Amino acid sequence: GEDVEQSLFLSVREGDSSVINCTYTDSSSTYLYWYKQEPGAGLQLLTYIFSNMDMKQDQRLTVLLNKKDKHLSLRIADTQTGDSAIYFCAGRRDGYNKLIFGAGTRLAVHP
Amino acid sequence: GAGVSQTPSNKVTEKGKYVELRCDPISGHTALYWYRQSLGQGPEFLIYFQGTGAADDSGLPNDRFFAVRPEGSVSTLKIQRTERGDSAVYLCASSPHGPGTGDFEQYFGPGTRLTVT
Numbered sequence: 001g002e003d004v005e006q007s008l009f010l011s012v013r014e015g016d017s018s019v020i021n022c023t024y025t026d027s028s029s030t031y032l033y034w035y036k037q038e039p040g041a042g043l044q045l046l047t048y049i050f051s052n053m054d055m056k057q058d059q060r061l062t063v064l065l066n067k068k069d070k071h072l073s074l075r076i077a078d079t080q081t082g083d084s085a086i087y088f089c090a091g092r093r094d095g096y097n098k099l100i101f102g103a104g105t106r107l108a109v110h111p
Numbered sequence: 112g113a114g115v116s117q118t119p120s121n122k123v124t125e126k127g128k129y130v131e132l133r134c135d136p137i138s139g140h141t142a143l144y145w146y147r148q149s150l151g152q153g154p155e156f157l158i159y160f161q162g163t164g165a166a167d168d169s170g171l172p173n174d175r176f177f178a179v180r181p182e183g184s185v186s187t188l189k190i191q192r193t194e195r196g197d198s199a200v201y202l203c204a205s206s207p208h209g210p211g212t213g214d215f216e217q218y219f220g221p222g223t224r225l226t227v228t
Binding site for chain 1: 152204215
């Protein structure tokens with residue numbers, strides 16, 4: 001079956017790095033995504049990584065993928081108050097359309 | 112450019128009533144998805160359209176739920192005999208291509224919050 005799990009809450013100080021973790025059970029997940037959801041807003045696609053990659057960096061965001069452990073992480077460098085939101089990890093199989101989401105990690109950034 | 116839009120943004124209805132939720136995808140996007148997000152949960156897949164046809168409706172919870180996309184652009188999600196358990200945020204997403212053509216990104220709309228009383 002397909003399952004994606006995330007820790008529910010993370011609190012960091014402004015300027016520190018945040019690391020949000022995700023584990024998935026479906027080894028057939030070919031694409032793995034990170035979405036951001038701010039209060040009252042839709043999901044914003046932040047970045048995604050293919051399963052044949054170990055790392056992807058995009059400005060302040062770094063995604064690490066450990067296929068052996070089925071573990072995905074999102075690191076946000078120099079975290080700002082505007083980064084406060086819920087972050088969702090999602091997986092998708094090649095040839096399929098639907099995204100399987102985790103329950104989301106709420107990131108709180110404090111001064 | 113314009114993103115995915117959904118109307119209404121909020122809908123309150125009584126148990127047993129019929130509701131329609133509308134999604135306008137990004138212009139030119141051939142793939143359209145519906146998801147449902149309950150409080151404190153991640154979105155759950157409902158149905159996927161490629162053009163006018165429903166290519167995957169495996170996520171629809173029961174036959175009270177139905178969706179159409181008659182001209183391959185706007186889609187309507189229809190819920191009959193609503194129940195309190197249908198209360199959730201209904202999200203629509205679109206993609207520029209279908210699977211197998213390099214499509215990796217789904218862009219989401221702001222959602223319709225449905226409350227069944």
